Amino acid sequence: xxxxxxxxxxxxxxxxxxxxxxxxxxxxxxxxxxxxxxxxxxxxxxxxxxxxxxxxxxxxxxxxxxxxxxxxxxxxxxxxxxxxxxxxxxxxxxxxxxxxxxxxxxxxxxxxxxxxxxxxxxxxxxxxxxxxxxxxxxxxxxxxxxxxxxxxxxxxxxxxxxxxxxxxxxxxxxxxxxxxxxxxxxxxxxxxxxxxxxxxxxxxxxxxxxxxxxxxxxxxxxxxxxxxxxxxxxxxxxxxxxxxxxxxxxxxxxxxxxxxxxxxxxxxxxxxxxxxxxxxxxxxxxxxxxxxxxxxxxxxxxxxxxxxxxxxxxxxxxxxxxxxxxxxxxxxxxxxxxxxxxxxxxxxxxxxxxxxxxxxxxxxxxxxxxxxxxxxxxxxxxxxxxxxxxxxxxxxxxxxxxxxxxxxxxxxxxxxxxxxxxxxxxxxxxxxxxxxxxxxxxxxxxxxxxxxxxxxxxxxxxxxxxxxxxxxxxxxxxxxxxxxxxxxxxxxxxxxxxxxxxxxxxxxxxxxxxxxxxxxxxxxxxxxxxxxxxxxxxxxxxxx
Amino acid sequence: xxxxxxxxxxxxxxxxxxxxxxxxxxxxxxxxxxxxxxxxxxxxxxxxxxxxxxxxxxxxxxxxxxxxxxxxxxxxxxxxxxxxxxxxxxxxxxxxxxxxxxxxxxxxxxxxxxxxxxxxxxxxxxxxxxxxxxxxxxxxxxxxxxxxxxxxxxxxxxxxxxxxxxxxxxxxxxxxxxxxxxxxxxxxxxxxxxxxxxxxxxxxxxxxxxxxxxxxxxxxxxxxxxxxxxxxxxxxxxxxxxxxxxxxxxxxxxxxxxxxxxxxxxxxxxxxxxxxxxxxxxxxxxxxxxxxxxxxxxxxxxxxxxxxxxxxxxxxxxxxxxxxxxxxxxxxxxxxxxxxxxxxxxxxxxxxxxxxxxxxxxxxxxxxxxxxxxxxxxxxxxxxxxxxxxxxxxxxxxxxxxxxxxxxxxxxxxxxxxxxxxxxxxxx
Numbered sequence: 001x002x003x004x005x006x007x008x009x010x011x012x013x014x015x016x017x018x019x020x021x022x023x024x025x026x027x028x029x030x031x032x033x034x035x036x037x038x039x040x041x042x043x044x045x046x047x048x049x050x051x052x053x054x055x056x057x058x059x060x061x062x063x064x065x066x067x068x069x070x071x072x073x074x075x076x077x078x079x080x081x082x083x084x085x086x087x088x089x090x091x092x093x094x095x096x097x098x099x100x101x102x103x104x105x106x107x108x109x110x111x112x113x114x115x116x117x118x119x120x121x122x123x124x125x126x127x128x129x130x131x132x133x134x135x136x137x138x139x140x141x142x143x144x145x146x147x148x149x150x151x152x153x154x155x156x157x158x159x160x161x162x163x164x165x166x167x168x169x170x171x172x173x174x175x176x177x178x179x180x181x182x183x184x185x186x187x188x189x190x191x192x193x194x195x196x197x198x199x200x201x202x203x204x205x206x207x208x209x210x211x212x213x214x215x216x217x218x219x220x221x222x223x224x225x226x227x228x229x230x231x232x233x234x235x236x237x238x239x240x241x242x243x244x245x246x247x248x249x250x251x252x253x254x255x256x257x258x259x260x261x262x263x264x265x266x267x268x269x270x271x272x273x274x275x276x277x278x279x280x281x282x283x284x285x286x287x288x289x290x291x292x293x294x295x296x297x298x299x300x301x302x303x304x305x306x307x308x309x310x311x312x313x314x315x316x317x318x319x320x321x322x323x324x325x326x327x328x329x330x331x332x333x334x335x336x337x338x339x340x341x342x343x344x345x346x347x348x349x350x351x352x353x354x355x356x357x358x359x360x361x362x363x364x365x366x367x368x369x370x371x372x373x374x375x376x377x378x379x380x381x382x383x384x385x386x387x388x389x390x391x392x393x394x395x396x397x398x399x400x401x402x403x404x405x406x407x408x409x410x411x412x413x414x415x416x417x418x419x420x421x422x423x424x425x426x427x428x429x430x431x432x433x434x435x436x437x438x439x440x441x442x443x444x445x446x447x448x449x450x451x452x453x454x455x456x457x458x459x460x461x462x463x464x465x466x467x468x469x470x471x472x473x474x475x476x477x478x479x480x481x482x483x484x485x486x487x488x489x490x491x492x493x494x495x496x497x498x499x500x501x502x503x504x505x506x507x508x509x510x511x512x513x514x515x516x517x518x519x520x521x522x523x524x525x526x527x528x529x530x531x532x533x534x535x536x537x538x539x540x541x542x543x544x
Numbered sequence: 545x546x547x548x549x550x551x552x553x554x555x556x557x558x559x560x561x562x563x564x565x566x567x568x569x570x571x572x573x574x575x576x577x578x579x580x581x582x583x584x585x586x587x588x589x590x591x592x593x594x595x596x597x598x599x600x601x602x603x604x605x606x607x608x609x610x611x612x613x614x615x616x617x618x619x620x621x622x623x624x625x626x627x628x629x630x631x632x633x634x635x636x637x638x639x640x641x642x643x644x645x646x647x648x649x650x651x652x653x654x655x656x657x658x659x660x661x662x663x664x665x666x667x668x669x670x671x672x673x674x675x676x677x678x679x680x681x682x683x684x685x686x687x688x689x690x691x692x693x694x695x696x697x698x699x700x701x702x703x704x705x706x707x708x709x710x711x712x713x714x715x716x717x718x719x720x721x722x723x724x725x726x727x728x729x730x731x732x733x734x735x736x737x738x739x740x741x742x743x744x745x746x747x748x749x750x751x752x753x754x755x756x757x758x759x760x761x762x763x764x765x766x767x768x769x770x771x772x773x774x775x776x777x778x779x780x781x782x783x784x785x786x787x788x789x790x791x792x793x794x795x796x797x798x799x800x801x802x803x804x805x806x807x808x809x810x811x812x813x814x815x816x817x818x819x820x821x822x823x824x825x826x827x828x829x830x831x832x833x834x835x836x837x838x839x840x841x842x843x844x845x846x847x848x849x850x851x852x853x854x855x856x857x858x859x860x861x862x863x864x865x866x867x868x869x870x871x872x873x874x875x876x877x878x879x880x881x882x883x884x885x886x887x888x889x890x891x892x893x894x895x896x897x898x899x900x901x902x903x904x905x906x907x908x909x910x911x912x913x914x915x916x917x918x919x920x921x922x923x924x925x926x927x928x929x930x931x932x933x934x935x936x937x938x939x940x941x942x943x944x945x946x947x948x949x950x951x952x953x954x955x956x957x958x959x960x961x962x963x964x965x966x967x968x969x970x971x972x
Contacts, residue, residue: 282599282635318631320596469561471636497560 001091007048008198008240008264009301010459012364012449013098013371014047015308017063018055018077019415021374021396023407029415030395030406032073032082036089041431045377045442046449049096051200051242053309055083059109059169063309063393064100065202066107066170070187087195096197098242103184104203105170112183113171117157127180128171129163129209140165140215146338165206165215175207175224185231192232198240201225201262204255205245217251225261240264242303246315249293259297267293267302267368269316272325274306274362275348276317278355278534279328281492283474285321287465290366301459302368306359307376310389311340312348334384344392346379351423353379354534357444358489361536364452365478365487367463377445378434381424383417394419399432451513451538457485466500473498473531477505477541484541486510490531499526510539550659551644555605558640559663565638566598567591567688568666568741570657572650574607576674577616579788583672583679584620588637590684592622593630595692601664604641605656607649613674614641628681651758661744668692669744670699673735678786682832686780687738690831697775699738700729700767702830703785706839707939711927712800714946716898717764717807722825723953724811724818724960725771729828730779732767733803735787739766743775757813761806768810772817781832784839800923801916808905815906819961824954836939846928850887853925854880863918867904869963872896876922879929889922889929891952897922898953899960906964 022034042050054064055077073083090097106113115124134152142148143165152161153168162171173180188199208220232239243255243262248269255265273285314322322339329348330341349355356379363370375396383391394416398405404418404426418426434440452458461480468475472492478485484505490496502522510519519539569587573580584602591600604617618641625632644656654671661669668691672679690696713733722728747766752758757765770777811818857880864873875893882888905915934942
């Protein structure tokens with residue numbers, strides 16, 4: 001493993017659900033042993049880090065985000081020893097491991113909560129947020145609008161209300177209580193000491209509540225994060241904290257602090273705007289959000305993504321934009337969930353390979369460290385007939401055989417049905433068949449990742465947006481030191497011409513990075529490029 | 545495909561970058577420094593508010609402004625959409641401005657807009673006047689929606705006019721078109737208009753460009769051509785229409801020469817059509833919510849106008865004898881003899897006057913320029929009569945009065961058909 005403390009700035013992260021990746025023991029669900037067996041696949045794909053969805057003991061009422069024990073592994077996924085083995089094998093292949101840490105809340109089955117609700121005088125009572133009325137913190141919005149009517153839930157055991165920003169079976173921890181902070185630090189220490197390289201901090205904006213506020217992004221919440229970061233830095237090196245804060249960039253910026261809170265944070269508003277831009281065939285949504293994205297400390301990094309285990313969240317868009325997204329991407333009512341769309345990348349792109357490539361090309365070249373969602377590298381589909389977000393968490397499709405090569409169990413035993421429709425089904429879309437061909441999406445993704453990793457410009461460089469008259473063409477220059485990369489992308493379904501003002505780089509020769517071919521040198525005249533539908537170029541600007 | 549000569553290279557380059565659009569709005573300008581920013585902002589807000597998903601472009605053929613109009617057009621910007629009760633635009637808002645080729649004038653400007661609509665395959669277009677002081681974002685909806693969503697091809701504006709404003713249109717052009725073309729278009733020469741892309745292309749293909757008809761009466765030609773060629777037409781209520789005072793605008797004589805001259809040319813061109821039409825004019829579907837606001841009434845110096853009418857009537861008699869029938873001329877003369885208080889230009893006489901001028905124009909009974917220069921005198925007479933009669937009338941009553949006049953135009957249509965080929969002398 002490289003010892004670069006800023007490794008996350010150059011990382012290509014692969015998000016995977018242990019349960020959904022590979023079932024080695026034939027019980028119908030994936031586990032760490034299975035995941036370990038597939039590490040060669042991930043190394044071959046070229047990703048540099050693996051982000052694991054929650055694997056802790058849990059009643060699994062929210063796919064593991066309802067943790068019942070922070071210090072162990074869910075029995076369905078194996079044992080702590082299995083995890084240690086996985087970690088070791090991942091590191092041996094140069095793959096870092098990022099785990100989930102749900103700071104904000106626990107499962108209502110967690111012993112802490114069981115103790116807290118047992119009596120009003122229990123020492124752990126104050127580890128959660130209680131109230132005799134459901135009228136406190138009225139200004140806090142409800143996040144899961146499809147299922148929750150209030151942020152307060154009645155506890156019949158202790159006959160009072162407890163606070164929950166997410167599902168009612170996920171009581172929020174009380175970060176005003178120093179004992180809670182200590183307990184969480186112990187959890188972090190446990191996993192970091194084991195060798196985990198980073199932690200995604202789930203739902204960080206909601207840690208602290210204050211009357212008269214939205215209970216989001218409060219200064220006290222940032223204080224909690226600063227405290228945890230200080231402890232991490234004091235005891236470990238090369239560890240990374242990734243904030244999940246579905247907020248506007250100016251608010252997310254606060255989660256970096258002065259480089260003393262989180263190392264990374266997701267750039268949520270960029271994601272829907274990439275989809276919007278390709279549907280509108282107009283760069284405006286992307287340009288607007290990039291221009292509204294503040295500078296971040298040099299040691300920090302955005303986490304960018306196209307799709308993940310959740311719905312395509314539309315919280316950070318205007319009402320008009322949301323309506324547009326629903327109309328264009330969720331014509332089937334079932335595809336909607338909360339304020340979002342529960343679909344994978346390929347179905348959102350209507351299976352159009354050119355659009356899938358373009359979206360990935362943008363993801364890999366815009367500022368930030370890209371995060372791929374398992375299965376999207378082969379163009380897996382989804383199943384909107386499964387409840388909640390389970391439709392995008394179906395088993396990985398390894399081959400066209402029994403259970404898509406995911407498990408030897410009876411199909412009825414699988415934790416989730418495999419995608420089997422004629423378009424995205426495992427017989428049409430699977431790793432094995434795509435491995436065989438150089439032109440498959442999988443092979444193309446490998447090349448793209450390799451190219452992305454061939455330079456640090458994408459991870460660490462500055463971005464300068466160009467403004468060709470043709471609004472269907474998005475163009476920018478990434479630069480780091482003396483290195484320059486020009487990215488030009490046609491967002492439209494038709495061929496386009498664009499004239500770029502590249503006079504500042506006069507004399508440089510654009511070298512197309514995928515093929516290595518030289519293009520005419522840049523002169524004083526506008527640089528004319530023609531692009532096919534959804535085509536994009538990465539040019540290294542070389543002075544020879 | 546548009547003719548290459550219509551669009552300048554500069555224009556073409558900008559249009560190429562715009563690409564295909566759903567909505568195209570043209571604002572022809574010439575030294576509109578004082579008003580252009582307001583018009584552009586209103587259009588931009590309107591597009592954002594009502595057509596935020598559509599691909600839109602705003603184009604500005606400029607006739608060679610020297611007061612910075614194109615720069616203002618390009619740079620006009622809306623600072624805060626939220627304060628204007630709309631969200632920010634989803635798409636890039638394109639603005640293209642360039643001087644146009646050919647003779648400066650509205651004809652070349654609109655031809656440029658139509659060519660751009662053709663090139664960009666616009667589904668709906670609108671033309672906005674650059675000097676409107678009363679333009680609102682709702683005008684965009686009013687002119688575009690009927691085309692874009694309701695499949696109309698031509699949207700004529702309907703304005704709320706100050707009392708006695710627009711009498712040339714209300715007392716001559718509109719009722720004449722209604723009677724002859726069978727369609728009640730209230731504002732056939734409005735400064736704003738909406739039209740479908742296919743109608744814009746149709747206009748572009750006509751063989752009228754660079755002729756007198758389109759040089760001076762483009763809007764009227766557009767409206768009547770849409771009727772004759774059976775495009776779907778409607779009206780849209782836009783509210784009051786207030787324009788900035790023009791420093792070098794035409795006077796009454798010039799306006800009549802342009803507008804009525806165009807009407808007469810259209811009648812020539814569309815003779816086969818209007819001869820075959822019968823009955824009262826059909827009302828058009830009206831979009832929008834008509835309302836009234838108190839507008840400053842226009843003021844006329846009736847006394848002076850009446851004196852002019854009387855004195856010039858005799859001077860122009862030799863010309864009028866070549867245009868009007870002796871009976872009509874006699875009735876006009878009789879009217880001129882009445883006292884100021886009793887002065888009336890009866891509807892029937894006015895309609896016959898108009899029709900006889902049209903027929904004489906058709907036959908080129910006298911030089912057409914001279915003919916059109918004689919009409920303003922009689923128009924002033926009719927206006928005086930109308931003002932005298934309706935001095936105390938409210939807007940509603942004036943509307944009823946105009947309707948009655950329109951009925952007279954219908955009733956006397958056969959009179960026009962009789963006169964169309966007949967001479968003046970001795971025929972009654």
